[in-house]
Amino acid sequence: MTEEQQTDLGIKIEELKSEHRALDKELQDIVAGCQDDLQVKRLKKRKLYIKDHIHDLESKLIPNLLA
Numbered sequence: 001m002t003e004e005q006q007t008d009l010g011i012k013i014e015e016l017k018s019e020h021r022a023l024d025k026e027l028q029d030i031v032a033g034c035q036d037d038l039q040v041k042r043l044k045k046r047k048l049y050i051k052d053h054i055h056d057l058e059s060k061l062i063p064n065l066l067a
Contacts, residue, residue: 001060009057016054023047 001009027043030036 006061009061013054013057013061016050016057020047020050020054023050 023043023046027040027047030040030043
């Protein structure tokens with residue numbers, strides 16, 4: 001992986017982490033107000049998807065030690 005690709009992945013990871021934090025705050029606000037359960041479920045799914053995507057991208061930045 002080139003240095004440019006690593007930089008691009010790092011930027012994408014930071015963007016996803018920012019979105020993850022924003023979703024976390026939004027979820028806290030909704031749960032505190034006991035609003036729409038369907039919206040809470042959708043946000044939690046999106047948050048989990050983002051967390052998994054962050055993990056996948058971070059694993060690409062770390063070289064495979066078994067290779």
